[in-house]
Amino acid sequence: MGTAGQEKTPVVEIRDLTVTFPERNAESSTSQPAIRGLNMDLYPHRTTALFGPSGSGKSATARTMLGLLPPEARIQGSVRLDGLSLTELGERQWRRVRGSRIAAVFQEPHASLNPVASVGSQLNQVVALHTPAERPFRHRSMQLLEWVGLEPAQRFYRSYPHQLSGGQAQRALVAMALACEPELLIADEVTSALDAVTAAGIMRLLKQQQARAGFAMLLISHDVEMVREFADTVLPLENGIPGVETTPASLPREPAAAGPSATSSVPLLRLKGMSVRHRSASGTPVTAVRDVSLDLAQGETLALVGESGCGKSSLARAILGLVPFHSGELLLEGRTLPSGQAGGAERRALQMVFQDPYTTLNPRMTVRATLSEALACAPGSAEDVTALLAQVHLGAALLDRYPHQLSGGERQRVAIARALAVQPRILLLDEPMSALDSLTRRRLLQLLRELQQQQGLTYLMISHDLAAVRSAAHRTAVMRSGVLVETGLTEDLFLRPKHAYTRKLMGVESER
Numbered sequence: 271m272g273t274a275g276q277e278k279t280p281v282v283e284i285r286d287l288t289v290t291f292p293e294r295n296a297e298s299s300t301s302q303p304a305i306r307g308l309n310m311d312l313y314p315h316r317t318t319a320l321f322g323p324s325g326s327g328k329s330a331t332a333r334t335m336l337g338l339l340p341p342e343a344r345i346q347g348s349v350r351l352d353g354l355s356l357t358e359l360g361e362r363q364w365r366r367v368r369g370s371r372i373a374a375v376f377q378e379p380h381a382s383l384n385p386v387a388s389v390g391s392q393l394n395q396v397v398a399l400h401t402p403a404e405r406p407f408r409h410r411s412m413q414l415l416e417w418v419g420l421e422p423a424q425r426f427y428r429s430y431p432h433q434l435s436g437g438q439a440q441r442a443l444v445a446m447a448l449a450c451e452p453e454l455l456i457a458d459e460v461t462s463a464l465d466a467v468t469a470a471g472i473m474r475l476l477k478q479q480q481a482r483a484g485f486a487m488l489l490i491s492h493d494v495e496m497v498r499e500f501a502d503t504v505l506p507l508e509n510g511i512p513g514v515e516t517t518p519a520s521l522p523r524e525p526a527a528a529g530p531s532a533t534s535s536v537p538l539l540r541l542k543g544m545s546v547r548h549r550s551a552s553g554t555p556v557t558a559v560r561d562v563s564l565d566l567a568q569g570e571t572l573a574l575v576g577e578s579g580c581g582k583s584s585l586a587r588a589i590l591g592l593v594p595f596h597s598g599e600l601l602l603e604g605r606t607l608p609s610g611q612a613g614g615a616e617r618r619a620l621q622m623v624f625q626d627p628y629t630t631l632n633p634r635m636t637v638r639a640t641l642s643e644a645l646a647c648a649p650g651s652a653e654d655v656t657a658l659l660a661q662v663h664l665g666a667a668l669l670d671r672y673p674h675q676l677s678g679g680e681r682q683r684v685a686i687a688r689a690l691a692v693q694p695r696i697l698l699l700d701e702p703m704s705a706l707d708s709l710t711r712r713r714l715l716q717l718l719r720e721l722q723q724q725q726g727l728t729y730l731m732i733s734h735d736l737a738a739v740r741s742a743a744h745r746t747a748v749m750r751s752g753v754l755v756e757t758g759l760t761e762d763l764f765l766r767p768k769h770a771y772t773r774k775l776m777g778v779e780s781e782r
Contacts, residue, residue: 280311281453281486282335286347289330289339289510304330305510308347312454312486317477319489319501319518323707324678327510328490332456335488336374337364351453370400373447377459379439381629383431389415389442390427393449400450414445418475425550433550436625436701437464437578444472451483458490462704466734467775468578473500492707494521538728539566539589539620539696544598546581546588546752558584560752561598566696569722571729573743573760575736575775581752582732586698589730590622618647621689625701627681631673637684638669644691658687663717679710683717690721699731703738711735715742736776740764748772 287308305327312318320328333339335349337359349356351371359367376382384392393411408427415423418441431439440460447455457476461469477500480487491497497504498518506513546559559581566572574582588595594610601607602616624630631640641655656666662683673681682702689697699718703711715738721727733739739746740760747757748769756769767773 278313280313281352282310282312282488283350284308284310284335284347287331287334287349288346289327289334290344291340292342292344303510305334306512308507308512310505310512310515312488314453314484314486315480316502317480317487317489317500319491319497319504320507321491321494321497321504321521322507323492323709325509326507328507329458330510331507332374332458332488332490335454335456336368336372337361369396369452370450371452372454372456373450373452374456374458375440375443375447375460377462378626378628379436379443380431380434380626382443383439385431387430388427389420389429389431389434393427393442393446396446396449410449411445414449415442417448417479418442418445419471420445429550435579435583436704437468440464441472444476448479452485454486454488455480456488456490459492460489461491461493461496464578464734466736469496469734470499476500494523494708497521498523537565538568538570538603539730540564540599540601540604541585541589542599542601544585544588544600545596546584546593547596548584548593557596558752559588559595562749562752562754563598564747564754564757566728566730568728569726570745571722571731571743573731573733573739573746574749575733575739575746576749577775578734580749582749583700584752585749586622586700586730586732590620590698591617592622618692619695620698621692621694621696622698622700623682623685623689623702625704627678627685628673630685631681631688633673636670636672637676640684640688641691644688648692653691658691659684661690661721662687677710678706679714682706682714686717686721690725694727696728696730699729699733701732701734703733703735711738718742736764748775 287305288303289305290303308331310318320331322328334345335356337356339345345357351367390408390411393414394407397407397410412423412427415426420426420438420441426438426442434442444460455476461472464472473496476487489497489501498521501518503515504518504521505515541562541564544559544562545557547555547557550556562585564572574585576582584593587593589600591610599606602619605616607616638655641658645653645655655669659666659668664680664683668676668680676684703714706714718729719742722729731739731743743760745758746760746763748755748763748771750771756763756767756772763772764776767776
């Protein structure tokens with residue numbers, strides 16, 4: 271932390287900020303402000319958290335401070351950066367401020383990275399744009415990759431976004447944000463895609479860099495424990511209305527939820543010695559998953575946990591046929607499923623819900639079109655789009671909306687409805703709640719339980735949210751560096767972990 275003298279003058283001063291989006295509500299001609307009368311000061315060396323549920327105005331505040339609001343947005347009040355009025359800047363002026371004096375890391379890393387440019391070239395571009403005197407660019411970019419733990423840096427410098435896990439992609443964005451040593455860093459749900467170990471490591475990294483460079487940090491989060499540990503002050507937001515600034519210790523801890531009841535032990539899906547390989551950016555073969563064997567029972571929820579990049583998503587994609595598995599066997603009710611996309615109708619029994627519905631839903635298709643397309647893949651289905659939405663507790667009023675007009679929770683429910691269209695038996699849930707606030711997360715977990723009970727669904731749940739795992743999973747498998755290190759009843763693993771890595775993983779969750 272800095273000295274008291276350093277913290278007396280705020281980097282950013284926000285006074286009476288009100289932001290309104292005209293015709294934001296498609297069912298009403300009346301617009302409600304997204305932010306109402308916000309006052310906030312951000313100081314060097316200090317972290318202020320904006321805390322609240324989805325739709326509370328947190329991200330709208332961040333986008334106001336970055337000049338990223340749509341042209342139709344109405345802004346009242348003032349936002350000043352060292353005396354510079356940000357609300358009066360034109361786009362040319364914003365280009366000199368955004369990225370250099372104010373940097374941001376958003377919650378959807380793969381949506382923020384250019385999919386056709388390597389990580390190194392994107393880092394070089396940021397360094398060259400904002401610090402042209404910094405040469406050579408490559409040396410600076412390699413240093414940044416090492417700072418955020420993407421090592422060996424040479425490998426990640428050449429990698430493309432699709433070759434990175436969610437956590438690795440987020441680290442790359444953190445490197446880009448730190449490149450120009452900004453006065454203010456906005457961390458918008460910066461750890462939502464990371465497991466507990468990696469999330470804590472990223473936040474410690476940001477705090478270390480803050481102590482070194484002295485920037486102010488605005489932490490936007492719905493993670494109570496993250497805010498409690500890493501913020502200096504907290505400003506609650508709900509429905510755009512700010513509460514009273516408080517200390518992180520005053521935030522209540524989330525109550526632990528009861529675990530699920532036992533299920534049948536009859537195997538529905540069996541993995542026998544499965545290994546998954548791919549090639550790195552340099553063309554070197556990499557084993558992402560090594561000799562994994564698992565049984566998944568009918569009606570069971572099996573959680574797969576481990577650090578980002580440990581092979582969880584690679585295994586799920588191999589099960590689904592999105593990537594071929596190199597060796598081993600995959601059996602559905604005793605019938606062997608071939609590696610890759612072969613398998614026809616049997617493959618419809620397995621469907622996936624990804625962690626980022628905003629990037630997996632077509633932005634040019636309405637909810638109606640998305641679900642109609644899915645239903646067309648289900649021969650003989652008697653369902654219609656309205657009935658599908660009803661299954662996930664959404665009304666027909668959403669049918670003609672586009673993904674950007676939905677909240678994060680609504681988008682994820684639409685993604686679940688799309689998966690249900692082909693009447694699957696197994697859902698592979700890849701971090702389905704990572705970007706949701708605690709209330710929305712609990713409601714989505716409850717929905718998944720209801721669907722499991724009503725339709726007899728079986729879940730393979732990939733998650734770094736150990737609280738959700740403990741609440742929802744019957745059994746848990748722990749993965750490290752592509753290898754299963756421990757599998758057992760969820761409560762047993764939390765109370766009596768045997769492997770040293772499992773103890774480390776559970777210990778981080780209990781300490782945060």
